Amino acid sequence: MADDQKPMTTSNGAPVENDTHTQTAGWPGPSLLQDVHFIDKMAHFDREVIPERRVHAKGAGAYGVFEVTHDVTQYTRAKFLSEIGKQTEVFLRFSTVGGERGSADTERDPRGFALKFYTEEGNYDLVGNNTPVFFIRDPLKFPDFIHTQKRDPRTNLKSPNMMWDFWSLHPESLHQVTILFSDRGTPANYREMHGFGSHTFMWYTDASNYVWVKYHFKARGGFKTMHASEADRLKAVDADHATRDLFDNIENGNFPVWDVFVQIITPDEARNYKYDIFDVTKTVSQKDFPLIPVGTLTLNRNPENYFAETEQSAFAPSNLVPGIGPSFDKMLQGRLFSYADTHRHRLGANHHLIPVNNPKSTSVQNYQRDGAMMTGNNGGRSPNYYPNTFSGPQVKADISVPQLAMIGNMGRQEYTHPNSDFEQPGILYREVMTEDKREQLIENIVGALGGAIKRLQYRQSALFYLVDEDYGTRVAKGLNLDLNRVIELSKLSQDERVQATLDDEAFKEVASV
Incomplete structure (x- = not known):
């Protein structure tokens, strides 16, 4: 983090170390x-x-x-x-x-x-x-x-x-x-x-x-x-x-x-x-x-x-x-x-x-009581704690969910699955959509993405190019972008691509949302 950037914090003011992975x-x-x-x-x-x-x-x-x-x-x-x-x-x-x-x-x-x-x-x-x-x-x-x-x-x-x-x-x-x-x-x-x-x-x-x-x-x-x-x-x-x-x-x-x-x-x-x-x-x-x-x-x-x-x-x-x-x-x-x-x-x-x-085919039986808008009998005179020996509802142990073995460190885990985020949308574009559907897709994206600033148009078009070259090319042409620049951006890593669009002087026309 640069010295002039404000740190992200929780609502109690403590700094946040990661905001993308639970x-x-x-x-x-x-x-x-x-x-x-x-x-x-x-x-x-x-x-x-x-x-x-x-x-x-x-x-x-x-x-x-x-x-x-x-x-x-x-x-x-x-x-x-x-x-x-x-x-x-x-x-x-x-x-x-x-x-x-x-x-x-x-x-x-x-x-x-x-x-x-x-x-x-x-x-x-x-x-x-x-x-x-x-x-x-x-x-x-x-x-x-x-x-x-x-x-x-x-x-x-x-x-x-x-x-x-x-x-x-x-x-x-x-x-x-x-x-x-x-x-x-x-x-x-x-x-x-x-x-x-x-x-x-x-x-x-x-x-x-x-x-x-x-x-x-x-x-x-x-x-x-x-x-x-x-x-x-x-x-x-x-x-x-x-x-x-x-x-x-x-x-x-x-x-x-x-x-x-x-x-x-x-x-x-x-x-x-x-x-x-x-x-x-x-x-x-x-x-x-x-x-x-x-x-x-x-x-x-x-x-x-x-x-x-x-x-x-x-x-x-x-x-x-x-x-x-x-x-x-x-x-x-x-x-x-x-x-x-x-x-x-x-x-x-x-x-x-x-x-x-409210359940229609069974009744609710538990030990939760009170609270705003309590419209039922609030459990009546039955006990409000568990366990008890006053005929309160009991657990049903034979419905337990399978216990799955866990191995690993507790913490914020990076997503590491090797499959690409570009593969399935590429299959959808090439193999599932007809040419008419592809034309409609490009028309809709160009109409929506055209309202965004240029650096976002370039960054997103590069992602579409990674999905499918035809996909990215048609979006870029529809937005009148420099296709060579889109292709250059597609060859960078995600972090490099974001930084490149931020550093490019041609994209300084808007400084805020």
């Missing part, structure tokens, strides 16, 4: 509760907005039913998956991520796909998106990322410089950025849109047998998207078009349906796989691990009151049931804390008593 028990983890910097940073972020959600502020929800269609009992003991034909009531909330509650449904943004299963063993929340990957793989970066998607603290305007500065400093974002600026960044509606658990989760049958699992929800109507020009047109004529479309179709009996699949990866397969299955910026190839059908999801009932149900619905990846557990995915580990913490702030310590969040 503390873990070895690599890849899991994360450690002793990481006070992460908890300090995330707990503050969870409370930045009152009462609107900090992210996923605008949403639409509906009730429905999940039905098991295939036997998966060899993989999990979860009771709601225990037999073919079994049905479980669900509540699903769709959302945009970065916009405020009044933003348009057509914003270029990932879409939230948050699903609550009201199972007989408690509520199970699967809090996913309409994309299989995310922008970052460490939750310590999450507040910073979301700040770049919100408003400039000085102008209160959206800032392309903030967005592209962050993305260009994090090559791991390239996969999601490529998806976001394709036509998948503007879904046609919520009904005809795929959903993903995104993270890797654990399924287990007992304390000794487990597999890793990834969720896929395939819309029966296919994944329908719209061109950027149509998205812009709809902003002006019907900013709530996806909310309206979902409500009207359910009200008219045209119930949306998704076929639900999983990918199953054994522990040995995970250890030897070419990609890190716990890195949420990567996908697991369906050629290597084919989709296994599990069931169907149907939405068939609109809420009666938007605020009471959709707005007050609260989803948390930490809401798990026996047979399903977390993984070493660091973003998932961070979300286990952050989501429930946000709900305690936004809705209160007793947010689980709100009807839409």
Whole structure:
């Protein structure tokens, strides 16, 4: 750090030694509760907005039913998956991520796909998106990322410089950025849109047998998207078009349906796989691990009151049931804390008593008492401590999650997996997208990146060039950049590339965000 730079500190003024890696028990983890910097940073972020959600502020929800269609009992003991034909009531909330509650449904943004299963063993929340990957793989970066998607603290305007500065400093974002600026960044509606658990989760049958699992929800109507020009047109004529479309179709009996699949990866397969299955910026190839059908999801009932149900619905990846557990995915580990913490702030310590969040097929029995908005009987006359000899609820030892061996040093671990952050977005660009889709992608990126200052345009174009030479070349030409300079930057290391754009006198035209 240069002598004239101010040190980063925690909220109590102590210097911070690292702000990009959460503390873990070895690599890849899991994360450690002793990481006070992460908890300090995330707990503050969870409370930045009152009462609107900090992210996923605008949403639409509906009730429905999940039905098991295939036997998966060899993989999990979860009771709601225990037999073919079994049905479980669900509540699903769709959302945009970065916009405020009044933003348009057509914003270029990932879409939230948050699903609550009201199972007989408690509520199970699967809090996913309409994309299989995310922008970052460490939750310590999450507040910073979301700040770049919100408003400039000085102008209160959206800032392309903030967005592209962050993305260009994090090559791991390239996969999601490529998806976001394709036509998948503007879904046609919520009904005809795929959903993903995104993270890797654990399924287990007992304390000794487990597999890793990834969720896929395939819309029966296919994944329908719209061109950027149509998205812009709809902003002006019907900013709530996806909310309206979902409500009207359910009200008219045209119930949306998704076929639900999983990918199953054994522990040995995970250890030897070419990609890190716990890195949420990567996908697991369906050629290597084919989709296994599990069931169907149907939405068939609109809420009666938007605020009471959709707005007050609260989803948390930490809401798990026996047979399903977390993984070493660091973003998932961070979300286990952050989501429930946000709900305690936004809705209160007793947010689980709100009807839409309350278990429907079982009752809550524990020793937690009091707190704001306690609307139940607060445990009545039963004891409020454990253990006790007054017939209080007891633990159920036979549902223990498998214990995984940990070897490694506790601390902030550098990400060391050998696979490149450029490989999968390159495959997406070359092998998955058609030429029409590539043209649309370039057009969308040029339109968005064109609003940023030149040094950010060069830095990001060099990253696209590393993904695929054609990709970077077309972006550079669309922005009227010097292609030779872009190629030169692509040959540097990430740190050298950033420094080169900062040192270049041609890029001194803007000194701040």
